[in-house]
Amino acid sequence: MKKLIFTLFLFLSLYAFGQHQDKVDFIKAKVYLGFLPKEKKIKGGVIYRFHVLQNVDSVFFDAKNMDFSKVELDGEKIDFTATEKTISITQKFKAGESHKLMIQYIAKPKQTVYFIGWDDELEGNEQIWTQGQGKYTSHWLPSFDDMEEKVEFDLTIEADKKYQVIANGKLLLKTDNDEEDAIWLFDMKKPMSSYLLAFAIGIYQKQILTSESGITIENYYYPNDSLKVEPTYRNTKEIFDFLENEIGVPYPWQDYKQVPVHDFLYAGMENTSATFFSDAYVIDSTSFIDRNYVNINAHELAHQWFGNLVTEKNSEHHWLHEGFATYYAYLAEKEIFGDDYFYWKLFDTAKTLSDISEKGEGQSLLNPKASSLTFYEKGAWALAILREEIGDSAFKTGIKAYLDKYQFKNVTVTDFINEMEEVSNQDLDIFRRNWLEGDLFLMEDVKEYL
Ligand SMILES: [Zn+2]
Structure with a gap:
């Protein structure tokens, strides 16, 4: 992450409060998200697959202020306990077992998910985006505040057809039926900590580059900003190739996206394979000398190894x-x-x-x-x-x-x-x-x- 304003004594509030569950290993999560943007609500579902490493009486997820409509373990409805901060399932889980847990919920996040431009009369400025670090993904998804729990998260997101959806991982499929919302399926191949999960929704176009090593780099921009693409993303390929070479370990994810978002809290955030940054850094050629994205571009990309991998x-x-x-x-x-x-x-x-x-x-x-x-x-x-x-x-x-x-x-x-x-x-x-x-x-x- 990179701070927008360089404040000397601004303390980071990144403490890992999450409690580690070392008797259970959460392997995969399939996440389904739909939105009620006017109400700033998320209708979500998630299926977790986990292995039980040692006998344990319960499992829990961090989940802030959510309403749960259905919880199933291995296809059977089960009881659960929800507080303002967690949902837990009490059951005698035996070492060696594997389970599938499904949770359906509605979240109205007070933080972490930002609905921008939905209350005004302007057309086309609507965005929804997330900031997980320091803010906790558990405000929109039952997940893990503990950075040590790494899971392979695949996001499936439903949104009005006029918007682009960007999220962690590779886009496998986008449905395109008339008169229906589009459904976007993203696939991750490797695990990550929950704070690195992210999605952004808005009206965007994109520039596509390819690194020397063959990684696709997508640089997003607002439709009116086509002349700002070159100065904003100047040196992107050079930075990517340089870092891969200098670090000596191939870029660890399937592709890379950079997405400007409005009213962002920081300069940039290195969500796994999908960096979001403040659209204040979308600049024209004359502004380049005063303010440019080069340092943030390199900083967030370096985090894909140092922080994310x-x-x-x-x-x-x-x-x-x-x-x-x-x-x-x-x-x-x-x-x-x-x-x-x-x-x-x-x-x-x-x-x-x-x-x-x-x-x-x-x-x-x-x-x-x-x-x-x-x-x-x-x-x-x-x-x-x-x-x-x-x-x-x-x-x-x-x-x-x-x-x-x-x-x-x-x-x-x-x-x-x-x-x-x-x-x-x-x-x-x-x-x-x-x-x-x-x-x-x-x-x-x-x-x-x-
Ligand atoms: Zn950083």
């Missing part, structure tokens, strides 16, 4: 998301705008971080309540310093080993450091103490680098 266990490990996305976005910008731009930008953030550190207000990267400046900019610096310390080759080998080992899983900072120690054959205790645990920003290390 490997995901923090909880916000103590948030460096593994934001520090990495920020660092790799800087590398992509270095590729596009040159070395001077890169070093100037790093120097600039070093100055800010150093001033704050000297005032005694520096923060550890392992502090889950650290500011975004710490997670993003000090986080990027920590990676630059680490790379300097162990060398390019070990750094790249380590990144690849880390991503390969923990793909589609959850990670801690220690997991990452262990991988880097192994490939570099170095003890990284001092690095860890100085750059991750310590509150200070070490300008001496930085001066050696710059």
